[in-house]
Amino acid sequence: MKTQTAKLLDGKALAAKIQQELSAAISELQPKIGRPPGLAVLMVGDNPASTAYVRNKEKACAKVGIASFGKHFPAETTQRELEEVITTLNHDERVDGILVQLPLPNHLDAVSLLHQIDPDKDADGLHPVNLGRLVRGETGLRSCTPAGVMRLLEEYEIPFQGKQALVVGRSILVGKPMALMLLEADATVTIAHSRSHNLKTIAQNADILIAAVGRPGLISADMVKPGAVVVDVGMNRVTDSSGNSRLVGDVDLESTAAVAGFITPVPGGVGPMTVAILLQNTFASYSRTVSK
Secondary structure: OOOOOOEEOOHHHHHHHHHHHHHHHHHHHHHHHOOOOEEEEEEEOOOHHHHHHHHHHHHHHHHHOOEEOOEEEOOOOOHHHHHHHHHHHHOOOOOOEEEEOOOOOOOOOHHHHHHHOOHHHEOOOOOHHHHHHHHHOOOOOOOHHHHHHHHHHHHOOOOOOOOEEEEEOOOOOOHHHHHHHHHHOOOEEEEEOOOOOOHHHHHHOOOEEEEOOOOOOOEOHHHOOOOOEEEEOOOEEEEOOOOOEEEEOOEOHHHHOOOOOEEOOOOOOHHHHHHHHHHHHHHHHHHHOOOO
16 A cells, blocks of 8 residues: 655645734734724525535634624525625725625526626635736736635745646636636646546646546546645545545545645645635735725
């Protein structure tokens, strides 16, 4: 049996460090601004996973001193009602960040709601204006998960310049912004997806491999270049024959850890970093109010 040689990229520990730094920065800035930072998380319906995510976000807010203006709406809430709430929050000076928790019930148009959010309060970094700023290399709020991945790799002093980076997944949430951030850091970037031919061959050339497709165990040890950096963005709940469920990523951690140089665990890798960057984005919007 192969033994683990890869070093774990500990997102949980780094997220705790970021939260401590934010807490100190908020304590210093709050007397000047006269209020704490504010984050509004909007959730519609009773999706169990979303409920857990929102609870985690609100706990993290409380830990660093960010006020929560979260709202929980019944599943039958209309598009117009939500748009009116977002417009109110856009004009509410106590609120620095707004986030619509996905997925939404089928009758709602998530893209249209996202467009309603003031780009400077777009805590998720997904508004077209902020994605445009990323493409152009301009300052702006960045998509939380890929920004969290970059911060984690920087913490462990992973070099990007000239490295072959592969992003498996092309979603607007992770894959596309992830590729742009790696490109901005001078990596040579390839994007693969469900219709890519010879994924194994493509993956074997990657110095940095980011898996973000939502398919358990898609990346196996024989697809990983020895010594590569493997980042697992996947969060998949699987149930075994006994009916016990657990969280796994897109990477077969056990076998791949014997080949890779660095690897993220699931859970405890990218997930905590996503929340840390959400808080950081909210603080970035908050701190801009000093110069207004």
